[in-house]
Amino acid sequence: MDREIQRAGTPGESGVVRIAAVGDLHVGLDMRGELGPSFSALARDADVLLLAGDLTQHGSRDEGKLLAEEMADVGVPTVAVLGNHDYHLDAQDAIRADLEGVGITVLEGESVVLEIAGRRVGIAGVKGFGGGFAGACGSEFGELEMKSFIRHTKDTARQLLHCLRAMQCDVRVALTHYAPTKDTLLGEKLEIYPFLGSHLLGEAIDDAACDLAVHGHAHHGSVRGITPGGVPVRNVAKPLIHTAYQLYALRESGRDAASWEAASARARSLP
């Protein structure tokens, strides 16, 4: 699904897209009144806020409601994906409904295009999943449980690619909870990399010639990374960045038109 929203508010520098991003808020009922104030300067700093999953601690409906209350008036369009914590109690649909009730766009195999600073900014989002990274990853082979695990990863990566390449936009952003590269996992225990992300997400991001990929999930990882195809990846897990949100200013893409067109054509030709 591709949705379009016209943004409201005061634009920053012409042509510069100001993105705020944070993941892993892990909101619990013990945090009432804490989150809202942390976004008090957001409308001054950014044009859009991206939330990279694990928005609740236990994945309960009550936490979803509290999160929605706290995020109801942040002052900029907000686009979110959910994370594994948000699925824990099988209340993900209710959490999503509560967030959408206060105007937050929640993506799962979906995209949205925003008009910001005269540019069309496309954001495609999936939770993503684990599986590991090229050379040290699982395969769809063996027991039913293993095949199911990797099939879910493949499905979510395929959805991401589909959404990314379907967007008609000037700036292309991938929003996931799980990591698309192991670069941003540096600092985590090597043994848990397969539970933190998948190279298949990175492959989709490269195939769609993204300008930026944002994820969370890896609390002890690293902030900056890059896909094999050169797309900047940023880990915005709040326990890692230790601030309310990170800010990015996306200027005119450094990607030359020919390489962008080639990448886009490749993306369109994929099954």
Place this chain on the structure above:
Amino acid sequence: MEPKHLVGQIREALATDPRTNVLDVTIRIAGRKAFIIGEVASSARKQAALEVVRELLPRDMEPVDELWIARYSEPGRPESLG
């Protein structure tokens, strides 16, 4: 019980107990002490984690609280990309 098995049990309990659902706390056992190390978001979560660990430890073992509560700074300047 071997200390490594006990660490595994405590980590699983911290991840799955509805009082905590915490996955990123480190447990280290040294002698009769179990160190619980890591950052949590609130004092309530710190107390919950300690409670879960205490319930699993044998009577002759002592939990050592090495948890701290997260503090966040103001957002910095934007990183320029593109």
